[in-house]
Amino acid sequence: MASQLPSPAEMYELFYGPGIFQPLTAVLVEFAAPKLGERVLDVACGTGLVARHVAPLVGAAGKVVAVDINPAMLAVARKQPIPDGAVIEWREGDAVTIDLSADEFDLVLCQQGLQFFSDPAAALRRVHASLVPGGRIALAVWQGIERQSLFAEFAEIEARHLAPLGVSYDDLVAPFSLGDADHLRVLLEGAGFAQIEVVAHAINARFPSPETFARKMETAYAAVIPAFIEDPAAFDTFVDAVERETREVVQRYSRGDTLSFTMPTNLAVAHVA
Numbered sequence: 662m663a664s665q666l667p668s669p670a671e672m673y674e675l676f677y678g679p680g681i682f683q684p685l686t687a688v689l690v691e692f693a694a695p696k697l698g699e700r701v702l703d704v705a706c707g708t709g710l711v712a713r714h715v716a717p718l719v720g721a722a723g724k725v726v727a728v729d730i731n732p733a734m735l736a737v738a739r740k741q742p743i744p745d746g747a748v749i750e751w752r753e754g755d756a757v758t759i760d761l762s763a764d765e766f767d768l769v770l771c772q773q774g775l776q777f778f779s780d781p782a783a784a785l786r787r788v789h790a791s792l793v794p795g796g797r798i799a800l801a802v803w804q805g806i807e808r809q810s811l812f813a814e815f816a817e818i819e820a821r822h823l824a825p826l827g828v829s830y831d832d833l834v835a836p837f838s839l840g841d842a843d844h845l846r847v848l849l850e851g852a853g854f855a856q857i858e859v860v861a862h863a864i865n866a867r868f869p870s871p872e873t874f875a876r877k878m879e880t881a882y883a884a885v886i887p888a889f890i891e892d893p894a895a896f897d898t899f900v901d902a903v904e905r906e907t908r909e910v911v912q913r914y915s916r917g918d919t920l921s922f923t924m925p926t927n928l929a930v931a932h933v934a
């Protein structure tokens with residue numbers, strides 16, 4: 662069946678946003694405790710959920726700069742309404758190489774971005790240099806795939822279909838590839854951060870209309886796999902198979918009209934001495 666769904670970046674905002682990333686944003690921003698007037702960098706901002714949440718809290722006396730490598734995500738971000746009194750500057754760039762001025766920011770936020778960077782240590786050194794003395798970074802990084810109830814079961818099924826297309830299990834579970842708290846602490850220390858605190862937290866992901874979950878999820882995620890961009894019909898075949906094979910999993914995590922499952926993440930805060 663040909664898909665009439667929005668683009669992957671739009672699906673991210675519409676589907677993953679309310680289901681997963683908005684609830685997590687509220688937790689991360691509270692953990693980071695932004696103050697009025699602070700200058701904030703949101704690294705790997707995606708469609709801007711964190712930037713839009715934090716901007717009214719720092720107000721027009723502060724500023725928010727939001728960076729992402731993917732222009733399609735930034736295009737969706739730019740289309741969203743900005744809260745009153747908020748200032749957000751969107752920048753396209755790779756967190757590993759982006760030019761940032763020294764002492765440009767009081768707070769860096771990075772929600773589920775670090776695990777995707779080609780060199781997370783280099784990105785952390787770069788943002789460390791952009792923070793004022795006493796500045797801080799607050800990050801959210803998912804725990805490992807083995808702790809991700811529903812997504813662990815989905816990954817087993819998806820992997821069988823994606824392996825012939827050259828997508829390995831490790832590629833597939835990249836969002837959960839930096840799940841070890843000690844590893845995160847070592848990365849932050851190596852970049853020069855001090856007073857590092859890593860805490861575990863689990864959000865409750867919730868999606869309406871469970872029967873539509875698999876297709877929407879794959880559109881926001883697997884649709885960007887190069888083999889599917891070249892051959893959209895192959896994507897539809899893939900989604901049909903995943904929908905069929907995950908039906909029992911989806912039913913097990915559903916109550917009435919709601920699919921619900923926990924997603925454990927690590928939250929880290931670290932300071933510039």
Ligand SMILES: C[S@@+](CC[C@H](N)C(=O)[O-])C[C@H]1O[C@@H](n2cnc3c(N)ncnc32)[C@H](O)[C@@H]1O
Nearest residue numbers: 682705706707729730731755756772773774777
């Ligand atoms: C799971 S999304 C998180 C988006 C957003 N922080 C949120 O919480 O909704 C991961 C984001 O990381 C971005 N990303 C991946 N590698 C990047 C890099 N090297 N530099 C900047 N952004 C990157 C992707 O384009 C994507 O928007």
